[in-house]
Amino acid sequence: MSTDLKRTLNDLTNESKRLKNDSAIDLNFDIGEIKHQQSHSSSESLFEDDSMFDDDVFEDEPLSSSKLNQSQGRKRLNGTSSYRTKENKPKRKSQIGKKDNRLIDQTLNQLREEQARIDAHSLSILPKRIIDKTPSYIEIIASQMYATVTESNMHLHYEQRTIRTCQRLVICICILVTTISFIYFLFQNQRVNSLWTPVHVWYTPEQRIKRPTYVNRDHGFCGPCPTHKLSSDAWQLIDLVQRLAPRNPFLINIGAASNCGGRFDPTYPMLTKINSTFGALLIDPNPNPSLFSAYPNRTNIRITHDYIWTETVVENIFKKYNISKQFTVLKIDIDSYECSVLESILQAGYRPQLIHTEFNPVFPPPVIFKPIYNPLVKNDWQPALWASNSPFYGCSLTALSQLLLSFDYILVEVDFWDVIYIERELVRSLGIQIPVNDQAAYDYGFLGHSCLPYCRQNVKLYNNQIENGIRSAINQSNFTKHMKTILDHYAPISLKTKSKHPYEITV
Incomplete structure (x- = not known):
């Protein structure tokens, strides 16, 4: 059991x-x-x-x-x-x-x-x-x-x-991008306003601010102009430089020699009236020391006798003498290829605050005229471009302004055949009054100059045949062709090729 x-x-x-x-x-x-x-x-x-x-x-x-x-x-x-x-x-x-x-x-x-x-x-x-x-x-x-x-x-x-x-990260990135974009927009807007909105523009001579007059003896070389007619109220380089007040002032003077030893050169007052810290490089192929005798003799002023050509100016001058990319004044007076030389310098990245040069007043605005540089025959023209009997000695005011405008320089003053350009961003900061266009500046500074009636015999300033040809063809579609038939009579001839000097003319 x-x-x-x-x-x-x-x-x-x-x-x-x-x-x-x-x-x-x-x-x-x-x-x-x-x-x-x-x-x-x-x-x-x-x-x-x-x-x-x-x-x-x-x-x-x-x-x-x-x-x-x-x-x-x-x-x-x-x-x-x-x-x-x-x-x-x-x-x-x-x-x-x-x-x-x-x-x-x-x-x-x-x-x-x-x-x-x-x-x-x-x-x-x-x-x-x-x-x-x-x-x-x-x-x-x-x-x-x-x-x-x-x-x-x-x-x-x-x-x-x-x-x-991830959401927080995306939000932070969006906020950062928005902030950067907003700051960039404000900067660009301010830059555009400062570059393209001048402080004061004059349209007529009556609107132009009157400046103190001075005697510009450099213009006395045009002909039999009385001394009392050499007075001018145009801006001088020294006035603009004093407004700039550069910390390390430096100028380059291409074409510095003159019969007065440089005393009437536009750059001379800056080297004598401003403190001795103003340095300079004075360039001219003429080795005659009497042509430079008026310039101060100090260590920061150097004189060199180099030829200036479009293809070598940067290498033989600016790089050779270790010129800074930013400097105060560039003055060019070579009576030939000013436009070509200026273009080479600016394309290399050099930026002077002020540019003083000469233009060919025989071709008024809006005519674009400039001799075309040819390095193969640069010393082979008869007559030479800088000879007294040739109207080919430089580019017109409109051609010069068009070139410099592409590098952000704006026309400030026309004083007979001299012209001054300034960096556009400085126009606003310096409070400078500027002409509305090239035509207004040309009419006042050249046609209205007191010496012009005494200098009409100078072919570098006035040519009756060219003036009449421009007037008759200015509004025609074949302006270039019509003007070439006139200018070919004045074009220098190459001794090697027997060809005429090339040039550009248009409106």
């Missing part, structure tokens, strides 16, 4: 363990489905039925292997159909995590109820001490479920934190 009781107790214990294992298998199946639904984040509810298991699995009758298998089969079938998902719109990540937690809690409650039902049924047929020794699979499953959800929520929080960081 004792042996039969022990055998029966062992059978019941084995049946109880098998029942626990089967329940754990089914629960693991359900947990897998829950994880699958959680990964897609599209389920509204995992369960619709009141329980995950059939109530008829455990009955009061003794358990048998066949009933256990049938119950196990029904549960597996019901495991695939005991819950169904509902299609819904995607939720936010934070809402998905909260929904998953509620579903897990609901599922665990159902699992605990099922565990209690199993334990109650087992207690009716097994002693309590055997049931207490049986592991609680519900708690193991619950811990796995919570660990999975916690890991998922941590991943979601990491993604959200990364997204927020």
Whole structure:
């Protein structure tokens, strides 16, 4: 009898363990489905039925292997159909995590109820001490479920934190770009205003601000002009330089020699009336020392006897003597290729604040005239361009202004055949009044000059045939062709090629 009781107790214990294992298998199946639904984040509810298991699995009758298998089969079938998902719109990540937690809690409650039902049924047929020794699979499953959800929520929080960081970075970049663009716009707007809006423009001689008069004896070389007619109220270089107040003043004078030893040169007052810190490089191919005798003899004034040609001026002068890219005054007086030499200097990056040069007044605005430089025959012209009987000695005022305007220089003054240009940005800062255009400056500074009536015999200043030709062809479409028929009579001839000097003339 004792042996039969022990055998029966062992059978019941084995049946109880098998029942626990089967329940754990089914629960693991359900947990897998829950994880699958959680990964897609599209389920509204995992369960619709009141329980995950059939109530008829455990009955009061003794358990048998066949009933256990049938119950196990029904549960597996019901495991695939005991819950169904509902299609819904995607939720936010934070809402998905909260929904998953509620579903897990609901599922665990159902699992605990099922565990209690199993334990109650087992207690009716097994002693309590055997049931207490049986592991609680519900708690193991619950811990796995919570660990999975916690890991998922941590991943979601990491993604959200990364997204927020990226958003902040994009916002900072946008703010930085906007700020830089705004500052650049203000700078460009201010620069355009300062460059293109002069302080004061005069249109007529009456609007021109009257300046103190002085005697410009350099213009006395034009002809029999009385001394009292040499007075001028034009800007002088020294007046403009004193307004600039440069820290390291320096000038380059190309064509510095003169019969008066340089006393009447436009740069002479700057080297004598301003402090001795004003340095200079004086250039002229004529080695006669009497032509430079008036210039001060000091260490920061250097005299050199070099020829000036378009293709060599930068290398032989500016680089050879280590001239700074930025300096105060550039004066050019070579009576030939002023435009070509200026273009070479400016294209090399040198930027004087003031440019003083001469122009050919025989060709009034808006006529563009300039002799074309040819390095192969530069010393081979008869007569030479600087000869007194040739109207080819330099470029017209309009040609000169057009060239210098491309380098941001603006016309300030015309004083007979002399002309001064200044960097455009300095016009505003110095408060200088400027003429409205080349024509106004030409009419006042050249045609209105008091010496012109005495110098009409000078072909470098006046040519009646050229003047009449310009007047008759200025409004015609064949202006260039018409003027060439006149100018070819004055063009120098090459001794080598017997060809005429090339030139450009247009309007």
